[in-house]
Amino acid sequence: MIESVPEYETGWFVGGYDLVEQPDGSRKRYYWAELPTAVVVTAVTDDHVLFVEQYRPTIRHEQLELPAGVVEAGESYTAAAERELEEETGFRADSLSVLEEVWVATGLLRHKRAYVFAEGLEPTEQNLDANEFLTPRAVPIEEAMSTVRSGAINDATLQGLSLADAKGLL
Known part of the structure; x- marks a missing residue:
């Protein structure tokens, strides 16, 4: 260079x-x-996967997505996942583990993403950022992949589900 x-x-x-x-x-x-490093959370409770529905202005579609967000300075992937999960869905996990860390779209982006699996969920309270308008939605595990693939889908959601499934967690 x-x-x-x-x-x-x-x-x-x-x-x-x-x-x-x-x-x-x-x-x-x-x-x-x-872009800042981000986390994507595959959270499972009572044989369901927890998603959020949100409108994405960049593509002009509402999407069903896994909870996700930016990793703050000095924050671990699991700490960021725990924070984002609670903020976006109103659930706290008692067990979180990193499934994979990847570089995203390396032909254009300088962006890392970590996929985290969360379980042992307990309800707390949703605490959205001012620019977030999310609706949590639980989908039965056996329907999760077909549900997200039936509408507009993003790479992070597909990868998060696929990684958890490949590791036998779904």
Whole structure:
């Protein structure tokens, strides 16, 4: 890499490019967006998977998604998952474990995501951020995959369910 140039900063993401010398000696700009690290929570209780329904303005659709959010500075993946789960759904887990940590869309993004499995849920109180309008929804485990695939779906929800299923947790 010859240089890395951030061109746009919002507080939520940074966008820019890296000027790279390629194997043939030519130079090319590779554009990227850098997003904060996030967690996605697959939470199971009473043979149900806990989701949230929310409208996503970027795609102009409501989606059924796994609870998710940004990992704050100094916060572990499980602590972030515990916080986001309670804020978004009104449930607290007594057991959380990291399923996987991945880089997301590496052709464009600088963004890590961790998938966390949560169980032993107890009801507390939903505590949404001012810009969140979420409705919690429990779906029977055996219907979870077909339910989310029947509508608009996102990668994080599909991956979270698939990872939990592959590890025999669903």
